[in-house]
Amino acid sequence: MTPEEFRKFGHEVVDWIADYSANIRDFPVLPAVEPGDLIAKLPADAPEEGESMEAILADFRRLIPPHMTHWNHPRFFAYFANSSTGPGILGEMLSAAMNANGMLWRSAPAVSELEEVTLDWLRQWLGLPEKLFGIIHDTASTATFHALVAARERAGGDHGDLTCYASEHAHSSVEKAALAAGIARENIRRVEADHDFRMRADRLEASIQADLTAGLRPFCVTACIGTTGMASVDPVPDITKIAVQHGLWLHVDAAYAGSAAIVSSMRHVLEGVEQADSFVVNPHKWMLAPMDLSVLYTRHPEAFRQAFSLIPEILRTPYDDAVNNRMDYGVPLGRRFRALKLWFIMRYYGRQRLAGILEGHMRMAAEFAEMVKRDERFELCAPVLFSLVCFRYQGTDDDNSRILEQVNGSGWFLSHTRIGGRKVLRLAIGNRATTIEDVRGAWDAIRRASAFELT
Amino acid sequence: MTPEEFRKFGHEVVDWIADYSANIRDFPVLPAVEPGDLIAKLPADAPEEGESMEAILADFRRLIPPHMTHWNHPRFFAYFANSSTGPGILGEMLSAAMNANGMLWRSAPAVSELEEVTLDWLRQWLGLPEKLFGIIHDTASTATFHALVAARERAGGDHGDLTCYASEHAHSSVEKAALAAGIARENIRRVEADHDFRMRADRLEASIQADLTAGLRPFCVTACIGTTGMASVDPVPDITKIAVQHGLWLHVDAAYAGSAAIVSSMRHVLEGVEQADSFVVNPHKWMLAPMDLSVLYTRHPEAFRQAFSLIPEILRTPYDDAVNNRMDYGVPLGRRFRALKLWFIMRYYGRQRLAGILEGHMRMAAEFAEMVKRDERFELCAPVLFSLVCFRYQGTDDDNSRILEQVNGSGWFLSHTRIGGRKVLRLAIGNRATTIEDVRGAWDAIRRASAFELT
Numbered sequence: 001m002t003p004e005e006f007r008k009f010g011h012e013v014v015d016w017i018a019d020y021s022a023n024i025r026d027f028p029v030l031p032a033v034e035p036g037d038l039i040a041k042l043p044a045d046a047p048e049e050g051e052s053m054e055a056i057l058a059d060f061r062r063l064i065p066p067h068m069t070h071w072n073h074p075r076f077f078a079y080f081a082n083s084s085t086g087p088g089i090l091g092e093m094l095s096a097a098m099n100a101n102g103m104l105w106r107s108a109p110a111v112s113e114l115e116e117v118t119l120d121w122l123r124q125w126l127g128l129p130e131k132l133f134g135i136i137h138d139t140a141s142t143a144t145f146h147a148l149v150a151a152r153e154r155a156g157g158d159h160g161d162l163t164c165y166a167s168e169h170a171h172s173s174v175e176k177a178a179l180a181a182g183i184a185r186e187n188i189r190r191v192e193a194d195h196d197f198r199m200r201a202d203r204l205e206a207s208i209q210a211d212l213t214a215g216l217r218p219f220c221v222t223a224c225i226g227t228t229g230m231a232s233v234d235p236v237p238d239i240t241k242i243a244v245q246h247g248l249w250l251h252v253d254a255a256y257a258g259s260a261a262i263v264s265s266m267r268h269v270l271e272g273v274e275q276a277d278s279f280v281v282n283p284h285k286w287m288l289a290p291m292d293l294s295v296l297y298t299r300h301p302e303a304f305r306q307a308f309s310l311i312p313e314i315l316r317t318p319y320d321d322a323v324n325n326r327m328d329y330g331v332p333l334g335r336r337f338r339a340l341k342l343w344f345i346m347r348y349y350g351r352q353r354l355a356g357i358l359e360g361h362m363r364m365a366a367e368f369a370e371m372v373k374r375d376e377r378f379e380l381c382a383p384v385l386f387s388l389v390c391f392r393y394q395g396t397d398d399d400n401s402r403i404l405e406q407v408n409g410s411g412w413f414l415s416h417t418r419i420g421g422r423k424v425l426r427l428a429i430g431n432r433a434t435t436i437e438d439v440r441g442a443w444d445a446i447r448r449a450s451a452f453e454l455t
Numbered sequence: 456m457t458p459e460e461f462r463k464f465g466h467e468v469v470d471w472i473a474d475y476s477a478n479i480r481d482f483p484v485l486p487a488v489e490p491g492d493l494i495a496k497l498p499a500d501a502p503e504e505g506e507s508m509e510a511i512l513a514d515f516r517r518l519i520p521p522h523m524t525h526w527n528h529p530r531f532f533a534y535f536a537n538s539s540t541g542p543g544i545l546g547e548m549l550s551a552a553m554n555a556n557g558m559l560w561r562s563a564p565a566v567s568e569l570e571e572v573t574l575d576w577l578r579q580w581l582g583l584p585e586k587l588f589g590i591i592h593d594t595a596s597t598a599t600f601h602a603l604v605a606a607r608e609r610a611g612g613d614h615g616d617l618t619c620y621a622s623e624h625a626h627s628s629v630e631k632a633a634l635a636a637g638i639a640r641e642n643i644r645r646v647e648a649d650h651d652f653r654m655r656a657d658r659l660e661a662s663i664q665a666d667l668t669a670g671l672r673p674f675c676v677t678a679c680i681g682t683t684g685m686a687s688v689d690p691v692p693d694i695t696k697i698a699v700q701h702g703l704w705l706h707v708d709a710a711y712a713g714s715a716a717i718v719s720s721m722r723h724v725l726e727g728v729e730q731a732d733s734f735v736v737n738p739h740k741w742m743l744a745p746m747d748l749s750v751l752y753t754r755h756p757e758a759f760r761q762a763f764s765l766i767p768e769i770l771r772t773p774y775d776d777a778v779n780n781r782m783d784y785g786v787p788l789g790r791r792f793r794a795l796k797l798w799f800i801m802r803y804y805g806r807q808r809l810a811g812i813l814e815g816h817m818r819m820a821a822e823f824a825e826m827v828k829r830d831e832r833f834e835l836c837a838p839v840l841f842s843l844v845c846f847r848y849q850g851t852d853d854d855n856s857r858i859l860e861q862v863n864g865s866g867w868f869l870s871h872t873r874i875g876g877r878k879v880l881r882l883a884i885g886n887r888a889t890t891i892e893d894v895r896g897a898w899d900a901i902r903r904a905s906a907f908e909l910t
Contacts, residue, residue: 001540001541001542001803003473003474003476003477004473005541006469006472006473006476006541006544006545007469007470007473009541009545010469010472010473010541010544010545010548011466011469013469013545013548013549014461014462014465014466014468014469014548015462016549017461017465017548017549017552018458018459018461018462018465019458020552020553021458021461021552022458030561031564033564035560035564035568035774035777035778036568037564037568038564038565038568038569038572039568039571039572042568042569042572044575045576045579046575046576046577046579046580046801046806047576047801047802047805047806048805048806048807049805049806049807049808050802050803050804050805050807050808051802051803051805053541053542053545053799053803055802056542056798056799056802056803057545060549060795060799063565064549064553064565064569064795065553065565067564067565067568068553068555068563068564068565068566069555069561069562069563069564070553070555071553071554071555071556071562071563072552072553072554078562079556079562079769082554083554084551084552084553084554085456086456086460086461086464086465086508087456087508087511088551089461089465089548089551089552090461090464090465090468090508090512092547092548092550092551093465093468093469093472093544093547093548093551094468094471094472094515094519095547096539096543096544096547096548096745097472097475097476097527097539097544097745098475098519098520098523098525098526098527098539099526099527099537099538099539099745099746100523100524100525100526100746101526101534101746105490106485106524107524107526107533107534108523108524108526109486109488109490109492109493109522109523109524110493110518110519110522110523111523113490113491113492113493113494113497113522114493114497114519116494117493117494117497120499120501121500121501121502122501124500124501125501138593138787138789138791139787139788139789140788140789141786141787141788141789142786142787145786149635152637158613158615159614159615159637160613160614160615171767172765172766172767172770172788173786173788175765176763176765176786177786179762179763179765180604180636180762180763180786181635181636181637182607182614182636182637228767228769229767229768229769284789290551290552290554291554291555291556291789291791292787292789292791307634307635308631308634308635310627310630310631310634311627312626312627312683312684312872313684313871313872313873314534314683314684314870314871314872314881315627318860319490322490323490331596331597331600331628331631331632331635332593332594332596332597332747333594333595333596333627333628334593334594334595334596334739334746334747334749336593336746336747340515340519343511344508344511344515346501346502347502347505347506347510347511348456348505348506348508348511349505350502350503350504350505350506351501351502351503351504352503352504352505353504353505405773415769416768416769417767417768417769418768426769
């Protein structure tokens with residue numbers, strides 16, 4: 001494709017994106033499609049001859065958005081809602097065009113150094129201490145996996161007797177990371193939480209003691225700041241004491257809620273994190289960055305190098321002693337230029353404006369929670385600390401499933417979890433364009449969907 | 456950022472990309488910078504207030520390209536040279552704008568189904584059998600890691616006695632994957648290669664036998680189609696026989712050279728791959744896709760589900776029995792819409808045109824090899840099977856280092872490796888815009904740099 005062709009189609013695509021953003025409410029957030037619908041519309045045979053970009057983009061417009069769940073839709077309230085925003089998209093455009101691979105400093109100096117600067121800026125925004133080493137991963141799952149491998153290598157010896165710990169409400173990625181790292185399934189402990197869904201430090205201590213007595217080797221505990229189900233916050237300072245006492249690696253998963261610390265009045269949510277051995281927060285969750293961008297901070301970069309550094313001759317450069325070659329800190333050798341979008345976003349919004357956006361999300365969540373509380377047919381199921389509300393209709397699980405499917409079929413997208421064995425609905429606010437009318441509309445839809453009781 | 460603002464800056468960025476592509480030869484492929492140069496030009500303090508996008512883009516233009524190694528430069532001959540092309544960049548733009556997360560079918564049906572279709576198309580292009588399950592990873596390192604974990608789980612039991620095998624010329628990512636998967640460092644075997652740098656099947660067999668005798672448990676062998684140093688090809692059919700006989704998982708790393716099978720006359724390079732348990736090829740290496748896009752194929756998707764599937768309540772959907780939720784096959788939960796750029800590239804070029812581009816790269820490599828052969832001061836150091844030429848000046852390692860640094864300082868970028876203990880230079884052709892004049896120019900520069908002998 002010549003530069004002039006790219007110019008033509010690039011402008012066309014930019015216009016499509018601008019129109020898509022402006023008119024996204026015309027799409028249902030969840031498409032009314034069944035598995036296989038898109039496959040049935042695509043040729044089974046691979047293309048032998050080339051086609052015009054006009055035809056390809058026409059097919060994109062005709063086929064992809066109607067089969068897409070629109071994550072950037074302001075009525076997307078499922079999982080942890082997020083946003084792709086203009087500065088982030090511009091950053092991804094330039095990153096794709098330059099196609100730099102930041103495996104080594106020399107292979108892309110700007111990738112290494114902009115990552116270092118932006119992650120230090122983010123550290124400042126989060127109120128974390130100096131001298132933290134930061135590195136960008138694709139997702140928190142991958143970041144947590146790397147933390148567990150570093151912890152495993154620090155523990156040394158055979159892995160068969162290593163045990164690790166996380167709250168019963170920790171994200172499944174913590175367990176998956178442990179399994180991938182080769183920790184035995186039966187040595188992965190889920191620690192009981194209290195009534196506010198916070199890991200109980202006494203139960204953690206008891207579990208460690210029991211394992212020690214059994215001759216096992218506790219090596220890592222993961223604390224959560226913003227659990228996936230209900231965004232609860234584990235007591236990091238208490239857990240830190242136990243981790244220090246027993247020589248455990250403390251990893252903190254703050255993938256979603258860590259961003260809240262950008263808001264001055266919310267800095268307390270990261271209390272104790274400065275003592276953690278590693279810590280993950282995802283700008284692609286609640287900092288307006290497009291997927292993917294997860295940040296791992298650690299006080300022990302050498303533990304990661306120890307676990308992951310293997311330098312073949314082909315990757316040796318004259319600068320190796322003077323720089324951090326980022327390939328030395330993890331599995332992937334190839335590394336996209338993700339810091340560029342973070343740079344654009346941090347500068348375009350600045351801390352104050354970004355903090356204001358997060359505060360807005362939290363205010364809307366608080367208002368939604370109030371609406372739930374005022375309707376006695378519903379109940380709140382967890383404290384609302386951030387921009388996530390867990391609630392349920394006070395009926396059967398089937399009632400709640402029915403409500404969820406009806407609401408999701410009528411222009412909203414909420415998700416669910418189970419708390420105390422019962423089905424619970426989740427409304428997560430994280431989209432830049434979500435307004436209080438969207439939130440009120442969701443509540444109206446939920447009440448309409450629950451009207452079966454009234455008839 | 457409003458849609459109208461995005462439209463304005465998006466057009467500006469598209470024009471920059473078009474100009475960058477048109478004028479990329481104005482940049483040195485390697486920037487004349489030292490570690491810390493960019494950091495010194497950036498504020499140490501995080502931005503408190505927002506800035507205009509004009510100012511940010513001006514800083515981008517002023518600061519980033521001058522500190523960048525230009526991977527998309529036609530004179531980039533290092534590592535495995537690759538290309539970001541127009542259709543791929545357009546795909547990344549749309550992917551960033553929609554920001555879909557393909558963790559579940561329901562969370563983004565188009566992401567799941569387009570991945571299924573494009574990977575089946577790619578399978579056809581590569582001449583591979585039906586009923587292979589394909590999944591997109593970021594890099595071959597990650598794909599190989601996942602294959603080793605699936606193999607490890609199939610082997611079961613304690614991991615302390617598991618042993619795995621790869622050629623002495625296998626990519627460092629194979630060893631790194633094994634270490635990350637918890638295989639003991641002393642149980643990772645590098646098998647001796649023959650004079651053409653192909654893993655010796657007899658040595659593999661002997662190594663397995665020795666390990667069995669020692670009471671260890673061989674579980675996995677990785678064969679390479681296109682080793683990183685010299686792009687040699689392991690004898691996959693012979694290795695397959697041994698793997699089958701001993702019940703080892705056979706993983707094939709064809710990250711770079713696998714794409715060659717798109718050329719009809721080169722299909723033989725994948726001979727035997729249909730028997731492998733897993734196989735990785737990187738469209739971001741030699742299929743014109745921007746980073747990142749690595750494809751893992753397997754005959755045993757259930758082995759990956761077994762290793763990686765953990766489904767928390769929040770991710771259950773009514774479709775789980777009818778679909779492949781792609782989060783179930785690996786560590787990362789979040790998954791970008793990477794199939795979109797692959798769809799664009801495969802359709803825009805078609806197999807024939809893409810094959811023609813790869814043939815052009817191989818012809819240029821053959822011509823370069825001829826030039827090396829005709830100059831008796833130089834020698835070829837490995838057979839030229841694809842688009843990589845390994846050669847050396849017949850002097851000391853220091854002579855070769857001096858030549859490399861001088862060439863790399865004068866508008867080209869080559870890399871090096873060690874073969875048989877000696878420093879060897881590598882010229883890798885993979886950029887869409889590279890011409891034979893670029894290749895001849897590199898040779899002239901190399902000869903000029905070696906003129907110290909003539910004075």
